[in-house]
Amino acid sequence: MPVVERSARRWLRSTVAVFLKDWRSELRTRYAISALGMFVVTTLSMIMFSLAGETPSLEVLAGMLWVVIFFAAMSGLSRTFVTEEERGTSMTLQLQAPPSAVYFGKLLFNLVLGAGLTLLTVVLYAVFITGFVVTSYGVFAAAIVLGSIGLSAASTIIAAIIARANTKGTLYPVLSFPILLPVLMTAIRATRMACEGTTWTDAGGEFQVLISYIVVVVTASYMLFEYIWKD
Amino acid sequence: MALRVRGDSLRHAFNRKVIFRDVSFDVTARRSLMVAGRNGAGKSTLIKILCGVLSPTAGTVTIDADDTGDSFAVQRRIGLVAPYLQVYEEFSALENLHMSMTLRGAVPEDARARQLLERVALDPNRTDPVRGFSSGMKQRLKYAMALIHRPPVLVLDEPMSNLDADGIAIVRGIMQEHLQEGIVVVATNDRSDLAAPDMEVDLNARR
Numbered sequence: 001m002p003v004v005e006r007s008a009r010r011w012l013r014s015t016v017a018v019f020l021k022d023w024r025s026e027l028r029t030r031y032a033i034s035a036l037g038m039f040v041v042t043t044l045s046m047i048m049f050s051l052a053g054e055t056p057s058l059e060v061l062a063g064m065l066w067v068v069i070f071f072a073a074m075s076g077l078s079r080t081f082v083t084e085e086e087r088g089t090s091m092t093l094q095l096q097a098p099p100s101a102v103y104f105g106k107l108l109f110n111l112v113l114g115a116g117l118t119l120l121t122v123v124l125y126a127v128f129i130t131g132f133v134v135t136s137y138g139v140f141a142a143a144i145v146l147g148s149i150g151l152s153a154a155s156t157i158i159a160a161i162i163a164r165a166n167t168k169g170t171l172y173p174v175l176s177f178p179i180l181l182p183v184l185m186t187a188i189r190a191t192r193m194a195c196e197g198t199t200w201t202d203a204g205g206e207f208q209v210l211i212s213y214i215v216v217v218v219t220a221s222y223m224l225f226e227y228i229w230k231d
Numbered sequence: 232m233a234l235r236v237r238g239d240s241l242r243h244a245f246n247r248k249v250i251f252r253d254v255s256f257d258v259t260a261r262r263s264l265m266v267a268g269r270n271g272a273g274k275s276t277l278i279k280i281l282c283g284v285l286s287p288t289a290g291t292v293t294i295d296a297d298d299t300g301d302s303f304a305v306q307r308r309i310g311l312v313a314p315y316l317q318v319y320e321e322f323s324a325l326e327n328l329h330m331s332m333t334l335r336g337a338v339p340e341d342a343r344a345r346q347l348l349e350r351v352a353l354d355p356n357r358t359d360p361v362r363g364f365s366s367g368m369k370q371r372l373k374y375a376m377a378l379i380h381r382p383p384v385l386v387l388d389e390p391m392s393n394l395d396a397d398g399i400a401i402v403r404g405i406m407q408e409h410l411q412e413g414i415v416v417v418a419t420n421d422r423s424d425l426a427a428p429d430m431e432v433d434l435n436a437r438r
Contacts, residue, residue, distance in 0.1 A: 010336030017333035021319070028321045088317035092376075094284045095311060096334040098303040230284065 014097045018105020022080055023112070031083065036076035036117045043068045044124050055131030062191040065132070066184055069121050069151065073114060074173040077155040080106045081163035090163075099226040107156045107218070114152030118144055135197030143194055143203070146210035147187030153214055154179050157221035160228050183213050234260040234295065234383050236281070236414055241290035243276055250276055251434050254290070258414050258430055260383075263406075265425050266418035268434030274418040275315065277434065278388045281416065282309050294384060307335070310377030312370070313388035320362040324353050324372050327361060331379050347375040351401055366393040374405060383413040390417055390424050 026032055047064060056064075084090045093102060122144060126132055134140045155176060162171045190206040241254040250273035258264045266274050279285035281292055283305035294308050318327050328344035348354040351371040361369065370393045377385065385406070391399050406415050406425070417425040 012336075013338075014334055014336040017330065017336075021330055021334065025319065025321055087320065088315065089319060091279075091284055091316055092318065093334070095282065095306050095309070095316075096331055097336075098306075101334075101336075230286065 011098065011101055014101035015105045015108070018093075018097055018102055019108045019112075022106065022109040025083070026079075026109075026113075029083075032076040032079040032113060033116075035079070036072050036113070037120065039072040039075045040068060040117065040121050040124065043071065044121075044128060048128055051129070053130065058131075058195045059192050061129065061132045062195060063188050064129075065121065065125050065191060066147070066188050068125070069118055069148075070180065070184060071173070072117055072121065073151055073155055074176060076117065077110050077113060077152065078159040078162065078168065078172045080109050080156070081159040082168055085163045094229065099229050100222065102229060103156075103160075103222060103225040106160075107153065107221075110152040110156045110159075111149060114148045114155070115145075118148040132195070134195055136194045136199070136203075139198055139200060139203045140191065140194035142207060143187055143190035143210075146207060146214065147183060147190070150183035150187070150210055150213050150217065151180060153217045153221070154183065157217070157225070157228075160225065183210065186210050186213070234414060235293075236264070236384055236416070237293045237295075238277075238281065239291050239293075241277070241280060241287050241292070243273060243280065243285075244288045249438065251438060254432060254434070256430060256432050258416070260412060260414060261410055262429040263410060263415045263417065263425055265422075265428035265431045266416065266434065267420070267422070267431060269420070272434035272438075274434060275313065275388055277432070278311070278313065278386055278416070278418050282306065282311050282386060307380065308382055309384045309386055310380070310382035311386045311388070312373045312377045312390060313386075314392055315388075316373060318361055318369060318372055318376065321360065323358045323360055324348060324364075324375070325357040327372065328375060328379055331376050335380050337380065343379065344375075347378055350378075350405070351375050352397065367395055367398055370394055371398055371401070374402065378405070384416065385409045385413060386416045386418075387424075388418045390419065391421070 047068070084093060097105070158172065158176050158179060162168045162175060165171050186206050186209045190203055190210070193203050193206070236258045238254055238256045242252040243250045254277065256264055266277055268274050276285065280287045283292070292305070294305050319330065322330065325344055325348065328347065329339040332339045332344070345354060345357070348357050351374050353368060353371050353375065356364070356368065361372065364372065390402055394402060409415050417428070419425065
């Protein structure tokens, strides 16, 4: 087998192994899943109580949906790096897997976790929040999927940065907010447009922004990760 | 290319405080290196630099065995056992070893994992979660994990910590076996850990 192909297979096996390690660990400990689930349920309950049957505008409803997703993500998506630091296994992982495999393995884990979180939030939001009606299903699905990927991608690299800080719980949302602002604002706009019944052509600009954001964040993260991870 | 571990004019400082300076060594196959020094002299720092998980302030470390052009080559050639290196406690000893192989991009070999667990006398506990292991059992597991990828260089920081008499005998056997082809580097305060080192770096004299 050529050297390049052998290296690529080895890298792919490492990346999948990082993802599977985190996933099995999560299924046994349920730190992130419990935190995300509890946050979504309690926040939606509070929104329902505070609305008291009233129906806000679509702009407000779209914004509130992403506020729930953002803060729930902040409560769970940092676990993948924070637990390595808390358990003292970061160095073990540094010795076992190449930095790029660690980054993409943990990105994959956060993408799956982020997708689960978004799906749970959207389903509960659609069932329990009155007035939240989607008209353009395709545009809505694209906004949710791309917004979730952008949120998870940025959250992953920020988690790697804050994992060694003493005040990681506070630092994570504070550092994440300005970086996530472009993806949140665009996702909120696209969600509102989907509720109002927009066409793919009208929402095209929002999707271009979201796709560009994902490409830039993942590329920059890949290039910077080794420096963040090593020392 | 022959196996060789070289440190060239290594210096490390934390916030302007110099831990050590002008540290150089050159070890070839079938030879051992002892890193000595009092507490705080920088033994563990030098070990981390040697293993490629910490960058030195100045100087270089090279490990020559074969030039694959792989940026992760140092880590592939080293097996480390150290008090600050932890294993995944929610998994069993066997799962930790399988994960260690797949994380390195290899196909898991159950026979190799079982053989190493037998070598460190942990085979009867192979499916128990590591969370329930004593500190000595965890230290034995670290040896199995350090050897799982057949590294040519074995790096040991405080190699006998938490081990009982049987564990110490197992580790001495592992060190002797490894010196038949590879290199052993030991950082310790206890000179009996490595009876007759071929080379020694005394960090007390390198401040």
